[in-house]
Amino acid sequence: MKRFALLFATAVMAASPIAAPAFAAPTADYSVGAQYDTTHVYVPQDQFDTFVASFVATFGGTTSKQGEFQVTPTTSLTKSQLVLTPAGTISVFGFKTPIPYPFGDERTGYLVTDIDAAVKSARSHGAVRRLETFPDPIGRDSVVQWPGGVNMQLYWHTARPNYAKLESVPENRIYLTVDAADAFIRSWTGFAHAKVTADDKAASGAEIGEPGKTVRRVSIDSGYGKMVVYVSDGQLPWPYGRDMTGYAVSDLAATLAKAKAAGAETLVAPVTANHRQTAIVRFPGGYVAEIHQGA
Structure with missing residues (x-):
């Protein structure tokens, strides 16, 4: 393994x-x-x-x-x-x-x-x-x-592993400024044979802790999985930018309750923005993750 x-x-x-x-x-x-x-x-x-x-x-x-x-x-x-x-x-x-x-x-x-x-x-x-x-x-x-x-x-x-397909594919969450965003997107999509499934240049910044601002939000799919690229001014409040992965669940409230019972801390309570409900938690040991469901 x-x-x-x-x-x-x-x-x-x-x-x-x-x-x-x-x-x-x-x-x-x-x-x-x-x-x-x-x-x-x-x-x-x-x-x-x-x-x-x-x-x-x-x-x-x-x-x-x-x-x-x-x-x-x-x-x-x-x-x-x-x-x-x-x-x-x-x-x-x-x-x-x-x-x-x-x-x-x-x-x-x-x-x-x-x-x-x-x-x-x-x-x-x-x-x-x-x-x-x-x-x-x-x-x-x-x-x-x-x-x-x-x-x-x-x-x-050397010997290929065999894991079951996922019920929901997590998102690799990338935070960039305009200085590097286009270069990154071009590089990644070229390498990964990826498809840009959405490119919202006026998305709500509330999803990444910047309510009242708009950001560019780019969704990308490939054989490597999902990715969302947030292009902003980079002035992100804690803990945004520390979350590397976003996990899709069917019931956000129930998942947060499980996380709390298991010792995780909700750093950002659920926010509704860009057609989803999203929260950020920190697990024991310091791992910060985003969890979301469709709004």
Whole structure:
């Protein structure tokens, strides 16, 4: 089982002050499925079990066997466990040693069919490697950065895993200013063979803590799952911008009640904006997540 993934868009570039990179010809789609999109959650190792229990009590699902592994190319040791819920998958890390650079700020891990080809494609679409691809006992991994400083991990298994499809696909929540938004969207959609399903240039800022303001809200779907890009002035109140993933549920009130009973704190009470009800919670160990349902 994967330890570093378990264990680890044309947009109008003239609107951006960043020069458009020279992209290569269209490349293959290396995605496998949204159930293999794992949010990377780093928690203090002494709060590891409490966090995992709280997350499962909130969303349901199962876990892999917990273990202690070296998940980086340099010496380190972390507790690690995969949590598979109907609303999304997370890889949990509780390092027992200092966390080596550049790990700890990658938001997600994406399973790909060919790690070398996927990394080459990402680079041709404007990403840069934060480190070169490295092996692990069951596959290979890389960490890339997209325009705007969006860090992601790409990973490959020697033996492909088999996870059930999700009941609801979570959103990778990206917060950017106009300086980088178009460059990021072009890069990601080109690499991921993604489709922009909505681009609201006058969405309510209430969804991201800026009531009375309008923001650009871009929804993107691909074989890697869902993504929502918020383009704003960047003057975000706590805790917005700290939430990397948004989870879709059928009953927000009931889910928040489960989260509270399991030790999570509601940081932002439900707000109705942009055709959804949305709230933000913080789980034991510090993980901040958005949870929403259709309004």
